[in-house]
Amino acid sequence: MLERHETDILILGSGGAGLFAALHAKQSAPELRVTVAVKGLMGKCGCTRMVQGGYNVALAPGDSVERHFMDTIQGGKWLPDQDLAWKLCVTAVTRVRELENEVGCFFDRNPDGTLHHKAFAGQTFDRTVHKGDLTGIEIVNRLMEQVLALPVERMEEHRALALIPTTDGEALSGVLLVDMRSGVFRLVQARAVLLATGGGPTMYRYHTPSGEKSMDGLAMALRSGLALRDMEMVQFHPTGLLAGVDTWMTGTVLEEGLRGAGGHLLNGAGHRFMFDIDPDGERATRDIVSRGIYDEMRKGNTTPNGGVHIAMGHLGPDTVRRDFKGMVKRCADCGFDLAAGLVEVVPTAHYFMGGIICDTETRTELDGLFVAGEDAGGVHGANRLGGNGVANSTVYGGVAGDVMAAFVGDRAPLRDPDEDLVRAEIARARHPFSKAPGDLNGLRQTLMDLMWEAVGVMRTGDDLRRAAGELADLETELLEIGLADDHMVFNLSWHDWLNLRSLVEVSRVIAAAALSRENSRGAHFREDFPEPGEMEGSTYTVARMRESGLNVSQRPVSFSRVAPGQSLIDEAEAAP
Amino acid sequence: MSQAKEADLHVWRGDGNGGGLVRYAVPLRDSQTVLDAVTWIQRRLEPGLSFRFACRVGMCGTCAMTVNGKPRWTCRTRLKDVVENGRVVIAPLENLPVIKDLACDFSSFFGKWGKAGGRFAATATRLDAVAAIRPDSRRRRLADAGIECINCGVCYSACDVVRWNPAYLGPAALNRSWTLVNDERDGGREKRLRAVAGAGGCHNCHSHQGCATLCPNELNPTLSIAGLKRATALAVLKGEM
Numbered sequence: 001m002l003e004r005h006e007t008d009i010l011i012l013g014s015g016g017a018g019l020f021a022a023l024h025a026k027q028s029a030p031e032l033r034v035t036v037a038v039k040g041l042m043g044k045c046g047c048t049r050m051v052q053g054g055y056n057v058a059l060a061p062g063d064s065v066e067r068h069f070m071d072t073i074q075g076g077k078w079l080p081d082q083d084l085a086w087k088l089c090v091t092a093v094t095r096v097r098e099l100e101n102e103v104g105c106f107f108d109r110n111p112d113g114t115l116h117h118k119a120f121a122g123q124t125f126d127r128t129v130h131k132g133d134l135t136g137i138e139i140v141n142r143l144m145e146q147v148l149a150l151p152v153e154r155m156e157e158h159r160a161l162a163l164i165p166t167t168d169g170e171a172l173s174g175v176l177l178v179d180m181r182s183g184v185f186r187l188v189q190a191r192a193v194l195l196a197t198g199g200g201p202t203m204y205r206y207h208t209p210s211g212e213k214s215m216d217g218l219a220m221a222l223r224s225g226l227a228l229r230d231m232e233m234v235q236f237h238p239t240g241l242l243a244g245v246d247t248w249m250t251g252t253v254l255e256e257g258l259r260g261a262g263g264h265l266l267n268g269a270g271h272r273f274m275f276d277i278d279p280d281g282e283r284a285t286r287d288i289v290s291r292g293i294y295d296e297m298r299k300g301n302t303t304p305n306g307g308v309h310i311a312m313g314h315l316g317p318d319t320v321r322r323d324f325k326g327m328v329k330r331c332a333d334c335g336f337d338l339a340a341g342l343v344e345v346v347p348t349a350h351y352f353m354g355g356i357i358c359d360t361e362t363r364t365e366l367d368g369l370f371v372a373g374e375d376a377g378g379v380h381g382a383n384r385l386g387g388n389g390v391a392n393s394t395v396y397g398g399v400a401g402d403v404m405a406a407f408v409g410d411r412a413p414l415r416d417p418d419e420d421l422v423r424a425e426i427a428r429a430r431h432p433f434s435k436a437p438g439d440l441n442g443l444r445q446t447l448m449d450l451m452w453e454a455v456g457v458m459r460t461g462d463d464l465r466r467a468a469g470e471l472a473d474l475e476t477e478l479l480e481i482g483l484a485d486d487h488m489v490f491n492l493s494w495h496d497w498l499n500l501r502s503l504v505e506v507s508r509v510i511a512a513a514a515l516s517r518e519n520s521r522g523a524h525f526r527e528d529f530p531e532p533g534e535m536e537g538s539t540y541t542v543a544r545m546r547e548s549g550l551n552v553s554q555r556p557v558s559f560s561r562v563a564p565g566q567s568l569i570d571e572a573e574a575a576p
Numbered sequence: 577m578s579q580a581k582e583a584d585l586h587v588w589r590g591d592g593n594g595g596g597l598v599r600y601a602v603p604l605r606d607s608q609t610v611l612d613a614v615t616w617i618q619r620r621l622e623p624g625l626s627f628r629f630a631c632r633v634g635m636c637g638t639c640a641m642t643v644n645g646k647p648r649w650t651c652r653t654r655l656k657d658v659v660e661n662g663r664v665v666i667a668p669l670e671n672l673p674v675i676k677d678l679a680c681d682f683s684s685f686f687g688k689w690g691k692a693g694g695r696f697a698a699t700a701t702r703l704d705a706v707a708a709i710r711p712d713s714r715r716r717r718l719a720d721a722g723i724e725c726i727n728c729g730v731c732y733s734a735c736d737v738v739r740w741n742p743a744y745l746g747p748a749a750l751n752r753s754w755t756l757v758n759d760e761r762d763g764g765r766e767k768r769l770r771a772v773a774g775a776g777g778c779h780n781c782h783s784h785q786g787c788a789t790l791c792p793n794e795l796n797p798t799l800s801i802a803g804l805k806r807a808t809a810l811a812v813l814k815g816e817m
Contacts, residue, residue, distance in 0.1 A: 041682060044638045044727075045630040059706075097702045104696020106723060106759065109716075113708035137635055137726055145695040148686055181675055210630040243607035246616060248632040248651060250607075330634060333652040335607060441619050485624045490676040493623035 002185045002426065007035040007153065008408050010175060010190035012160050012217065014038040015046030016136075016390055017196035017373030017397030019143040023103075024401025026150050029409055035188065036147070037155035037177055039197070039212050043144030046198050047209050047374070048393050051136030052255050053120055054128035055099075055394075056387035057092040060117040063125045065089045066568040071123045072388060073562065076353075076381025077521040078535045079230065082561040084379045087360045088388070091395045096129055099394070104142045107131050120386045121256060122285060128387040133255060133326055136390060155188075157181050159495065160197065160216060162425040163224045163369065164417045172368035173417035176425050180495065183488025185426050191412040192368055192404040195221065196397060199352030199374035201510075203503040205452035206240050206251040206348040214499035215506040217375040221356050222505060226364060227544045229377040229555075231506075231513035233353035235384055235523045236457050238289035239265075240348025241331070242307040249334050251348045255327055256386060258310060258338075259283055265293065266309045266342070267301040273308075287383065287523055290347035294457040297346070307346040312338055347457050351389060353380040353523065354513070357542070362400040368412065370404055372396035381540075382522025432497045435482025440493070443481060444500060447474055447507065455511045460528045464515040471508045478504060509550060513541040516552040535564035580604060583659045585613055587625070588667035591676045597665065598622075602655075610650035610658065611639050614666065614678065627678035634792065637728025641678050642667040647733040649792045669733040671746075685729055685748070692749035693771045696756060697764030707761050718758040722751045722800050724793050731787030731797050743776035747787035747797035750778050754800035757807055769808050770817055778804040 009025050011018045014036055025034050039045060058068040068089040073080055099105040100115075107129050108116045120128040131138035157180040164173050164187065174189035200213025218228060239258065243249040259265075259282040267273050277292045278284040284292070293308050303309055312320045317340040321328050324338070331338040355377030362370040373393035380388060454467035478500055483493055519533035520526050539554035562568050583604050586597040600621050602613045611629055618625040629639035634652045641650050643658050644665050658664050672680035700707065709716050731747040732738055738746050745753075753772050756762050772778045778801045787797040811817045 040628070040630050040636075041638055042686075044636050050631055050633070050635050094702050097704065097706060100706045101700040101704055101761070102698040102702055104698070104756075104759070104762070106719060106761075107706075109709055109711045111711065113710040113713075115706050132724075134635070134724060137724070141725075141727065142696060145689070149690055149695045210636065211632055212630055244605065246605065247607050247609065247612045248615065248629075249609065249612075252633045330652065333634075333654065334609065335654055335656075437623075483623065487624065490626035490679060491624065492618055492626060496619075 002187060002422070005186055005188045006414060007188060007190050008032040009034045009192050009194070009404050010188050011036045011194045011196060012175065013046060013196035013198055013373070014042045014144070015196065015198050015373060016048035016139060016143070016393030017400070018194065019043060019140065019147050020394050020397030021194050021196060021372065021401035021404070022147050022150070022152050023143065024398045025405045026152060028402050028405035032405060032408055033153065035153040035155060035190070037158040037160065037175070037188065039157070039159050039216070041156050042148070042154055043140050045210055045212050047200060047213070048390055049136045049140040050210060051139070051390045052133045052253070053386045054118060054130030054135045055092070055096060055139070055390050056120070056123070056127050056385060057096045057129055057391065058089060058127055059093055059096060059115060059129070060125065060127055063127050064569065065093065067125055068092070068127060070562070070567055070569055072385060073381070075122045075383050075385045077383060077532065078538050078564050079381030079521060079540050079557055081378035082559065083360050086561055088379055088391055088395050091399070092391045095391070095395050095398060099139060099142070103146055105131065105138050107138070121260070122385050133257070139390060139394070155179070155186070158186065159498065160220060161429050162421070163193070163220050164421055164425070165224065165366065166415045167418045169418070170367065171415055172366050173415040176422055178429060181490055183491070187417065187422055189414050189417065191408045191414055192370060194400050194404060195356065195369065195371045195375050196373045196400070197375055199355065201234050201349040201352050203447055203451045203507045204349035204456060205448040206242070206346045208237055208240060208251055208253045208348050208350045211248065214502045215352070216502045218355065219502035219505045221375070222509060222545050224366065225545060226366060227357045227542050228354060228509065229357050229540050229542050230381065231354035231509045231543050232517050232524045232541060233382055233522065234349055234510065235286065235351040235353060236290040236347040237350040238286055238293055238347050239310055239345040242305045242344035242346045243334065244305050253348065253350070254310065254343070254345060255324070258312060258324065258327065259289070261323060262315055264311045264314065265289070266311055267296045268303050268308070269301060271301070273301070287525070290457050291525060293345070293347050303344045305344050307344045309342040310345045311342055313340045351384055353377070353382065353384055361403045362396055363403070368415070370400045372400040382524060429498065431479065432481065432483045432494065433486050435480060437484040438481035440481055440496060440500065443474060443478055447500065447504060451507055455507070455514055458525050458527050459514050460526065461515060464511050467511045468508065468515065471504060471511060475504045475508070509543045512550055512552050513543050516541050516554065538564070580662055583613070583655065584663040585617065586663060586665045587614070587617065587678070589625070589677050590674065592674055604656065604659070608655045610641070610643055610648070610653045610655055610664070610666065613655050614650065626676040635726065637726040640669055640728045640730050640733070642669055642733065647730040647790060649728060649730070652792060669729055671733050671735065671738045672729065682729060685732055685746070688745045688749045689727065689752060691771060692745045692753040693756065693764060693768030694749055694752040696759070697762050699761060699763040709760060715758045715760050718803070719755050722755040722795055722797070725751055725795055726793065728792065730790055730792060734786040734790045736784050736786060737780050737782055741776070741780060744780045745772065745776050747801065750781070750804055751795065751797040751800040754803045757804065766816065769811050772804050773808040773817060778808065
């Protein structure tokens, strides 16, 4: 069954990007119909909400947008799109004031009442604005309240299935969705569509994003022939909780601050191994610590569940309880004593730097399609600084709202959809109902193990080629696995199947892009090409699905604002 | 006595038209939450089982269910801690309409959030500096006391007054309202106090403390509601309302 629906602006996702887009679109053009479609409940799913650390912004006395920008470029190993990164740093200043003054976020203060900025890894200035260690909840709750109070149409528990262009493919017509509660397919035609579904690399054995994430946005973009960049760049957080199999606890983040405060990482034999690798020990950057732990795991120097231990007790259990109240309580609820005991940890897939190529106005190459947040590529390059993720989603979500309102105001038409494609996409989504049940759980585990072992923290050409072949086989196997139950109402198993299809498709692109980059930058580490290569000649990967198959090419980075070896801040000033 | 290897989960299955408990045997593990057990059932025993969750770490507040008669975050409740004589009863939250099995419709809950004035009313713009507010000021401390609510619905589900009076705004929405009343940047105080003083408002609360006892974030909505009662009474005395 297919229901048809029309709106002016359709926003997919309700994290920081989607909510900000809705807010700004309504502020810019209150008369427009704005629809938010989201896979979970409005403001209650997605990853902005899960931000612990905070929001990077050059607001503190002595800090500057130039300095924030240079940290972002250097953190991204010279791969970021410099115009996107510049606009991020400039607009973050207004956006944080907007969040505090207009949206109502109540960020933490210094004793004198001014905004508190905390130190965060990889940055030369204390610039991370926060609300305790639950910054994302404060941002998304306040945004959600503002959007709920507006006449914005909500389509909750609606899964986007496909971008539907016009028959000639020249522009976007709308999006095919399925109402997960009823199983009804819904075609929403819109004059402008924002893709803000978030990334979330959950195809790894250990991962942090929320459970509904499956990179549907990038999978849809790929099938629509859009160009994706930096798809090899998967950020691993070094300390995910390791609680064994068959538990959602495994992979969830134990915060960065534990290492910063002086936590020790111990291998299975009790040896504090990080100083064997880096003079900064546990306080080295995320990528270095992740590789250090991964190497211990490969050598078999592991704890009972196959990871390493984090130990905090030497700092004094009461101190740990006081300074990391939320973390200690979460661990305790699940049976672990973080304050005084040992807790098993593993590196865990955290954030996806890659995404759809777009300009600073969030426009994509498909007319009528805009992108913001983790679905967009280029802001972070090879590595994202902690605190730049929520800045990215809120800055560019707001930009998208303004730009789409103007775009629609310029009489962007409602366009007729490619009806053949609508039928084909419905059939594609219904595919598993035509097959006999199979071992979906086994296939999920195979995918997660393969990505972890061959396309994960450390990579080699041989492993990546093997992975490419095995991923193709997995896709074939998935298409033979059906569902036991043919009802479509709130059928989580059906959505598990659809999630896996998106994940396998995007995994294939990650493996191909990783094979294509024959150097090591930021989050991407090739054991067979461990050097970063010349910064001056930096290229970024561009992946695109063509009729002949997946194509990955290299494009030179445009150093439009600063070239390697240069800085926008002078040397004396650059010293923190 | 050897340790039990399995637990009997009695899971409510049905929809808005009714339903009942169905028994599933789930292997007990050392590291296992109620959410893990429910997921295990869906993945291994009953692919049609419907429930809701997202973040899995106590941040989104969408996985709350009624466990042995009490509303809890299932992602942060160890199965072992709630097994009683080898069994656990898992049902959807109360005071909210069921969509299917363990998933409820939160529309009324969020509707009341808005009705209680649960939205910051700006008095400054993005062009202004951020207000200087000392963290030890009385009003900031009062605002901070309730600000970390994640709108999970546990208190709402536990509230007897909501059960008796479906028009009652409920502890979560009123707690948010009180937090904003204490927010010195906010410009909506008068309207908000009026919204919570009327029918279905704060004066319905009987201080049964169910909300404060069960809030997984250890907030105290009863105390917030008491604050609203005082503030609205004072506003009436002063002729402000």
